[in-house]
Amino acid sequence: MLSRLQYYLPLFGSFHNFLRLLKNSSRLLYLNLDKVIKPNVVFLRECGLGDCDIAQLCIHAPRLLTANPERVWAMVACAEGIGVPRGSGMFREALHAVAFQSKEKIAAKVDYLKNTFRWSDAEASVAVRKYPRLLRKSKESLKRRAGFLFSEVRLEPVYIAYRPEILSYSMEGRLRPRYYVIKFLKQNGLLDRDLSLFYAVKMTEKVFAEKLICPHKEAAPHLAEDYATACKGEVSTNFRFR
Structure with missing residues (x-):
């Protein structure tokens, strides 16, 4: 247990962060450090994520550390597949957005975005790349924002596509x-x-x-x-x- 704490505390930055992660994933206490946890951490670092990024990411998606390394590699490939390269400032957000979602589910969400916001394939790609969290937004919240921005504010679809962060606000x-x-x-x-x-x-x-x-x-x-x-x-x- 002591050796685990000596590894986790510098990684997560504080005992408080470690407890937050532990609350969501007790597997951190018994999974093999050398075969699962450490390879995932090393790989995420190679993707350009610092320890602070990894800690913040895993607080919301702790299974990124405890999943089979091959699965983590697949999720990174999926994040790149939505147009966000490793090492970019938006990569952490993209990885969180696609984590543990199937390609079919992501494709279905992109189709919903295209239909709801009247986006072309290219516009949907731009929006998701600029604001990956769109893939985690509920359909109801997206529908309400689309209705307001189109009917009342009279914004054009392309305007929203290039400023998708507007959909993040209450x-x-x-x-x-x-x-x-x-x-x-x-x-x-x-x-x-x-x-x-x-x-x-x-x-x-x-x-x-x-x-x-x-x-x-x-x-x-x-x-x-x-x-x-x-x-x-x-x-x-x-x-x-x-």
């Missing part, structure tokens, strides 16, 4: 409230530039307030309250647009 807590603020400001002549929703949702709450709410305290004293209300899933009268 509908109630980020996308819809910030869209309402932008639309309100535009309709009332308070926005002197063409601000995209994608740019707005990437802002932190502090920056969003500083740039789009605080400057309009006199012209729209209710805006902060209306925005806070929208973030709770409710719509104020000022945000009911025709």
Whole structure:
């Protein structure tokens, strides 16, 4: 047991991280270190992942360490198959996205993305490569975001394909409230530039307030309250647009 701790603690960075992994996979305590765990770690390092990356990845998918090495190799090949090469900044995300999913399931999810977002093969490939977590998103959440972005925001499919991170944000807590603020400001002549929703949702709450709410305290004293209300899933009268 001591030898395992001496190996795991530097790898996972802390005893807390080790306990988190152990909670999800007790197999770490008895699987053969030299034949299973260490070969997987060495291979993941060869793929360009640092120990911090491996720890974060395995907290969410601990079986990446405990699976048969041949299976881990196959998952790496699958991650490369969706267009994310080893050593790239997005490789960890891609590996997590495809981990323990069959090729058939991944293909079916890509087909769903193409149908839901009206993407061509090339556009779907771009979106998945830029934001691999799309493969883990529920169909219901994707459908709701597609309906909102197409029907209300009027975005084009290709725009979303090249900015798929927009699909990562909460509908109630980020996308819809910030869209309402932008639309309100535009309709009332308070926005002197063409601000995209994608740019707005990437802002932190502090920056969003500083740039789009605080400057309009006199012209729209209710805006902060209306925005806070929208973030709770409710719509104020000022945000009911025709």
